[in-house]
Amino acid sequence: MAKTDLTIRRGAVIVFEGLDQTGKSTQLNRLRGSLDAESTVFAHMPSGFTTFTERVYRALEGETADEKPRSGLAQQLAHLACHAESVPDLKRAAETRSLILDRWWWSTLAYGWYGGSVKQSGLPESSFKELIDTIWSPIMPSIVFVFLEPHHLDPNNAPGVQDGYRALLDEYAESAVVVPVASEEETHSFVTETLLNRGLAARVENR
Numbered sequence: 031m032a033k034t035d036l037t038i039r040r041g042a043v044i045v046f047e048g049l050d051q052t053g054k055s056t057q058l059n060r061l062r063g064s065l066d067a068e069s070t071v072f073a074h075m076p077s078g079f080t081t082f083t084e085r086v087y088r089a090l091e092g093e094t095a096d097e098k099p100r101s102g103l104a105q106q107l108a109h110l111a112c113h114a115e116s117v118p119d120l121k122r123a124a125e126t127r128s129l130i131l132d133r134w135w136w137s138t139l140a141y142g143w144y145g146g147s148v149k150q151s152g153l154p155e156s157s158f159k160e161l162i163d164t165i166w167s168p169i170m171p172s173i174v175f176v177f178l179e180p181h182h183l184d185p186n187n188a189p190g191v192q193d194g195y196r197a198l199l200d201e202y203a204e205s206a207v208v209v210p211v212a213s214e215e216e217t218h219s220f221v222t223e224t225l226l227n228r229g230l231a232a233r234v235e236n237r
């Protein structure tokens with residue numbers, strides 16, 4: 031029986047963003063399952079590709095409280111240290127293949143700035159944004175899928191985070207797409223069809 035798979039256009043950068051517990055990981059796995067492994071690089075921020083980024087991610091997710099940073103500013107700077115470390119590899123991946131990102135700097139702004147912890151540190155928004163911009167300027171997204179509706183309560187979804195995503199959606203309306211709330215299967219079709227309609231993916235017939 032013929033199995034239909036997808037291939038992502040070379041040079042495309044597809045970002046999945048949004049609140050925790052909204053089905054992002056499920057949809058990323060579904061998409062990964064329908065792509066050929068060689069032509070697309072998948073990357074999760076902050077865990078990246080190196081031991082350093084993996085270890086910082088583990089510390090940020092810390093099993094015990096004393097592993098995690100206490101300062102909200104330190105937390106986001108640790109995220110950004112991982113982003114800075116990964117961007118050269120992400121850029122290379124985007125140039126030679128295609129790239130699918132599980133979170134990028136929108137998370138830093140939504141959780142860090144709109145979530146309130148960086149603002150409380152006294153760092154001006156312009157300085158925080160300038161730092162983010164410097165780190166991420168080599169990566170241009172083709173599309174950002176934004177997941178806004180949590181299926182379960184999650185303590186990471188502080189008040190303000192969803193407002194942050196809405197502000198980013200307003201600012202970057204051209205590249206952003208809100209993923210409607212639907213079943214897993216319908217959402218997978220939505221993602222696939224959106225990529226096909228925008229010329230970011232094509233179908234390949236495999237036997």
Ligand SMILES: Cc1cn([C@H]2C[C@H](O)[C@@H](COP(=O)(O)OP(=O)(O)O)O2)c(=O)[nH]c1=O
Nearest residue numbers: 050051075076109133134137138141142186
């Ligand atoms: C990338 C990034 C994530 N985060 C937050 C979002 C998540 O709450 C948390 C961990 O992200 P992630 O591992 O993607 O969460 P999960 O797999 O549980 O959905 O880190 C930031 O605060 N700043 C950042 O720059």
